[in-house]
Amino acid sequence: MRKLASRAFPLALVSLLIMGLAATRSPAFAQGKKDYLSDNEADQIRDSETPNDRIKLFISFAADRIKKLQYEFAHPAELHRDDRINTLINAYAGCIDDASDSIQLGVEKQQDVRGAIKEMQSRAPEFLAYLKTLSAKGQAVQAYKDNLDDAIDATSEAINDADDAIKENAPPPVRRKPQ
Numbered sequence: 001m002r003k004l005a006s007r008a009f010p011l012a013l014v015s016l017l018i019m020g021l022a023a024t025r026s027p028a029f030a031q032g033k034k035d036y037l038s039d040n041e042a043d044q045i046r047d048s049e050t051p052n053d054r055i056k057l058f059i060s061f062a063a064d065r066i067k068k069l070q071y072e073f074a075h076p077a078e079l080h081r082d083d084r085i086n087t088l089i090n091a092y093a094g095c096i097d098d099a100s101d102s103i104q105l106g107v108e109k110q111q112d113v114r115g116a117i118k119e120m121q122s123r124a125p126e127f128l129a130y131l132k133t134l135s136a137k138g139q140a141v142q143a144y145k146d147n148l149d150d151a152i153d154a155t156s157e158a159i160n161d162a163d164d165a166i167k168e169n170a171p172p173p174v175r176r177k178p179q
Contacts, residue, residue: 036091037061051106055116058099059123065092066127073134082143089144093151096124100158107165114169120162128155 037045041061048054069088072081099120106113131152134141141148 036094051102051111052113052116055099055102055106055113056119058095058102059116059119062092062095062099062127063123065095066130069134070130086144086147089147089151093147093154096127096151096154096158100161103165104161107169114166117162117166117169120158121166124155124159124162128152128159131155
């Protein structure tokens with residue numbers, strides 16, 4: 001019996017390695033597509049020309065998730081509601097995190113992301129206020145409380161990161177007219 005178990009372990013390890021390699025060769029992994037973005041959204045991100053445009057897209061996708069959350073709460077349906085809401089909250093947090101990370105990366109690389117930073121500073125407080133009103137509903141949001149708290153934290157961090165980034169982001173060069 002011991003001999004059989006010792007042979008089963010290497011076989012299980014080999015099969016796990018094969019499954020892992022197969023997963024890394026999937027089209028979604030190869031393209032780097034985020035699981036919370038639709039194919040169209042991923043294409044828009046990939047096709048955007050500047051980091052500023054990418055960040056603004058992430059912020060608009062986050063706003064879209066907020067609108068969908070508002071719809072879900074305004075029109076309660078019972079079938080898989082908790083799953084839909086948890087998925088929307090996670091997708092929102094992913095978009096906000098990616099926007100914030102892209103802002104930080106743009107500042108580090110000294111890219112012009114001032115427009116996106118301003119967009120984050122203007123829209124994220126609205127998102128945060130809405131998420132906090134949801135969180136205040138107590139028992140009504142207990143099924144997604146953890147994800148909601150994570151989204152609130154991600155939004156707060158994104159606001160702080162944007163405030164720090166606006167201070168660090170170098171202004172564009174001043175063009176002087178030839179005399």
